[in-house]
Amino acid sequence: MSASSAEHAHPQASTYFKVAVILTVITAIEVLIYYVPAMRGVLVPLLLIFSAVKFAIVVGYYMHLKFDAAIYSRLFLGPLTLAAAIVIVLMLLFGHFIDHGGVQSPT
Amino acid sequence: MSSHAAVQAPETSLGEPHFKVGFWTFLGSECFFFGTLIGTYLSYRGRDAAAPFPHHGPPDGAGILNIPVTSVSTFVLLTSSLAMVLALAACQRGDRRKTGLWIGITALFGLIFLGFQAYEFTEFYHNGLTLESNLFGSSFFVLTGFHGAHVSIGVLWLLSLFVINLREGIPAERALSVEVAGLYWHFVDIVWIIIFTVVYLIPD
Numbered sequence: 413m414s415a416s417s418a419e420h421a422h423p424q425a426s427t428y429f430k431v432a433v434i435l436t437v438i439t440a441i442e443v444l445i446y447y448v449p450a451m452r453g454v455l456v457p458l459l460l461i462f463s464a465v466k467f468a469i470v471v472g473y474y475m476h477l478k479f480d481a482a483i484y485s486r487l488f489l490g491p492l493t494l495a496a497a498i499v500i501v502l503m504l505l506f507g508h509f510i511d512h513g514g515v516q517s518p519t
Numbered sequence: 520m521s522s523h524a525a526v527q528a529p530e531t532s533l534g535e536p537h538f539k540v541g542f543w544t545f546l547g548s549e550c551f552f553f554g555t556l557i558g559t560y561l562s563y564r565g566r567d568a569a570a571p572f573p574h575h576g577p578p579d580g581a582g583i584l585n586i587p588v589t590s591v592s593t594f595v596l597l598t599s600s601l602a603m604v605l606a607l608a609a610c611q612r613g614d615r616r617k618t619g620l621w622i623g624i625t626a627l628f629g630l631i632f633l634g635f636q637a638y639e640f641t642e643f644y645h646n647g648l649t650l651e652s653n654l655f656g657s658s659f660f661v662l663t664g665f666h667g668a669h670v671s672i673g674v675l676w677l678l679s680l681f682v683i684n685l686r687e688g689i690p691a692e693r694a695l696s697v698e699v700a701g702l703y704w705h706f707v708d709i710v711w712i713i714i715f716t717v718v719y720l721i722p723d
Contacts, residue, residue, distance in 0.1 A: 425608055432601040436594065439715075443590045446720050456721055463716035467709050474604045474705045483533050484543045491547030495554025502558035 422476055431473045438462050542699045546706050553710050556662045557717060563654040565723040571648045573655050574722045583646055584719055585639065592635035593715050596670075599628030600708045603677075603701045613691040619684045622697070625704065626677040629670055636667045659718065666714060669707050676700050 442462050445451045451458070472478035477485050503509065533540065574582040606621030640660070648656045680700055683689060689697060 422608070422611070425605060428601055428604050428608070432598065435597050439590070439593060439597065442716070442720055443586065446586060452722075459716050459720050463712055466712045470600060470705055470709050470712065474600050474708075475702055481533070481535055483535060483540065487540070487543040487547050488550070491550040492554075495550040498551070498554050499558035499561060502555075502562050506562035508562070508564075 422479055423473060427473065431469055435466055435469060438466055536695060538695060538699060539702075542702055546702065549706060549710075553662075553666075553713075556658075556665060557713060560658040560662050561717065563658045567653040567655050569653050571643075571646055571652070571655075572723070573659070573718070583643060583648055585642070586719055588635065588639065589715065589719050592632050592639075593711065595628050595635070596632045596708055596711050599625045599632070600705050602628060603704045607694065607697050607701050610689055610694040610697045611691055615684060615688045618689060618697070619681060622677055622681045622684065626674050626681060629674040629677065629704075633667060633670055633674070636663065636670075662718070663714065666707070666710055669710070673700075673704050673707050676703065 442459060445455060445458060471488070477488065571583040573584050602621045602625040606618055606625060609617035609621055643656075648659075650657055650660050677700060680689065680697060
């Protein structure tokens with residue numbers, strides 16, 4: 413390991429186990445609310461939030477972005493942001509987020 | 520160049536190892552790769568004229584996705600990430616036995632995940648969902664197929680590290696080789712976190 417890498421202390425094993433428990437609990441909640449009809453109205457935003465939280469936890473703790481040098485965060489989060497923008501633009505181009513008044517847009 | 524020399528790459532002017540900087544750059548490019556596939560899936564979402572539908576098609580079509588089975592495979596992949604990070608911690612401590620143990624467990628969990636995916640693909644094929652059956656079939660198999668290919672590459676990488684550790688050991692000074700393999704593995708995990716939500720849990 414390089415000297416610079418050694419400067420960024422990684423978490424203890426106990427932290428990794430706690431992270432694993434949190435990820436499991438969030439996943440269980442995601443699956444649970446999928447089957448609850450009363451949650452249909454808020455299902456999509458809730459699932460997106462849970463997914464983003466899990467994503468951030470894995471990247472921050474397991475991939476050590478929270479503890480490593482800032483250059484790694486820039487190298488990853490820059491392209492990630494652009495990729496997310498591409499997804500949104502693609503969906504806009506294909507007519508998502510637009511009310512068609514019950515008429516299905518052509519594929 | 521020997522494998523040892525490759526791992527002991529000189530630091531960049533940023534003060535960080537070449538290997539790690541380069542690999543994070545690669546992971547950035549992978550964001551575009553999977554972003555495009557996920558964007559394509561979402562763009563075609565809900566536009567299928569013919570069954571089988573992913574969730575519940577119009578008017579009373581049955582959904583083909585098996586959420587309980589995929590939830591278990593998701594749990595397996597998430598747990599493999601825990602094993603991977605414990606392998607890195609063991610390697611950084613110089614604990615050769617536990618390094619091998621956790622790398623082996625990570626690879627095993629990866630293989631179990633691939634087994635679940637093979638089962639799912641086979642079930643879908645027998646239920647009439649193929650690459651050519653409808654838009655869902657095309658975008659689903661391409662997206663999850665490429666993810667499965669990444670998991671397969673990760674398993675091969677881990678098995679290589681397992682054998683290297685078994686034969687000569689991976690000393691703490693070379694823990695970067697395990698760390699970078701771990702970065703790849705966790706990336707595969709976060710891509711699945713998104714796929715599980717977008718494809719399996721969000722209804723049409």
